[in-house]
Amino acid sequence: MEQIKNDKLVLTVSEHGAELQSIKDENGKEYLWDGDEKYWNRHSPILFPLVCGLWKDTYRCEGHTYHLSRHGFARDTDFQLIAKGADRVTFALTESEETLKVYPYHFNLAVTYRLDGNKIHVVWHVENTDVRPIYFQIGGHPAFLVPGAKKGEHLQGRLRFDNPAPQRLYGNTGGCITNGHFPVKTDNGVWAFTEESFNDDAVIFDKSQLHHVEILGNDDKPVVTLDFKTPAVGIWSPAGKHAPFVCVEPWYGIHDWAEYDGEFKDKYLMNKLLPGASFMSEYTITIK
Template sequence: MLSLENNQLKAVFSQHGAELQSLIDQKTQKQYLWQADPKFWGRHAPVLFPIVGRLKDDQYQLNGQTYHLKQHGFARDLDFTIVDQQADRLTFSLHDSAATRGIYPFAFDLQISYQLTANHLTVTYRVKNPTKSKMLFSIGGHPAFTVPLANDESFDDYLVEFQPVGNYQKIPLVGNYTDSAAAQTDRMAGIKLSHETFKNDALIYQLKQKTVLELTTSAHQHGVLLDLPATDYVGIWSPYPAKAPFVCLEPWWGLADDRQATGNFTQKTGLHQLTSQQEFAAKYTISIF
């Protein structure tokens, strides 16, 4: 295990999936990150690449060939290389291989960096296309946060607040797939949580401006801030009907297949495209209080 720490925060990581595995307040020793109890969900904060969500029948077509790719892609299940390690920063790297090209026929350079500053952990994704051909991909985060954070609280004491308050397009899920035709605009200030909130799976919102999500109680005694400066979508999820003691706040640059998707990868909703030698960069910041 690898770690970054200062007098406010300690973050622990694994090379497997370049995954954040622990986020502890140094003063209170409170653990903010879900500890991957397999009874509910055996992950902490996986990286979603080269797709977000699920493909229809876990497959897609590209250049006359059919490829099979499971939900959220393969990066979360591969070992990364450490390319930079400093007192306040850690960078992991993953490249394509014969195995990845068999299910995703693109060359890629993926870097995931973690920067610790005070009570903030900034996560940065960099995707580079090293070839002369265009590259198609999505990427996203899936951090899960402990709810409740105190023994005298319940899951229902928590809410997710949106800043700024305003109109956000909500994209519903039908089974594993999005239903863009049924998307509607909701005026969002906050979501009062209960396990029933997730009876239809994740809540998905399109973001068109800098957005901050705050996961906290009505008393605002402690919680998590997720700062999303330029994120395409956010998913909010907890497994139902399991009554799991965590909530995921997920910044996405991509979406699951639409229920009307044809399987043609070039037409997939939410994909990003890179031309030769072009690089994509995106980031988000987790803050605790």
């Protein structure tokens, strides 16, 4: 485990999955889910080289067929610590014999966490170290404690979106999305959710509908905010488990369409890098 801090926040990050484990303020208050396996045994996994699911966990690439489980392998792989300062830390992952069995590309993935006052910058950097174009998706999956919620009790919470009339996709057909957008009812951008809101799995917004989400306290003031430029975002909590957290997930990628049988490179919201090129983006968590 690695820890970085400033006068506002203390972060703990694991080399396994380069996964954020804890966000505490100067008073020791925790904001990130604790990973209790009774409910969900993760905190904030990195999704790479796949976001969400493939149809039948299968994809096709250059005449070969591969099998890759939901959200890819990065979250279950040990990264290497490559840089650390008082207020930032960077981990990296490159291809291995094991990754090449399920993902045939050479790459370098770096994940940086940087503190700036009460803000956390989560930076992704993907570099193509192959001799051909590579294709990938990447996303975040941070789980935040819902103010007032407790383990074992029915979940209720409120989020504020920067779009008062967003429309969702459904991704519950074999773990893949289906055509059609459906309105999500808000009160001038404030969405009151319960665990039943996730009976159809994550609530998914594509087409760059959202770029700012606030987790609201009981007084409807923001406790945590997320800012991102991703084309898609998922909102999720495990339905029926009485878990006291909600995930706000910025995604450069999304599920397969149900029954998709095309090439990996042609998936919806796929990213392409030419040899020697790199991709960099970030999302920001603000603790209020």
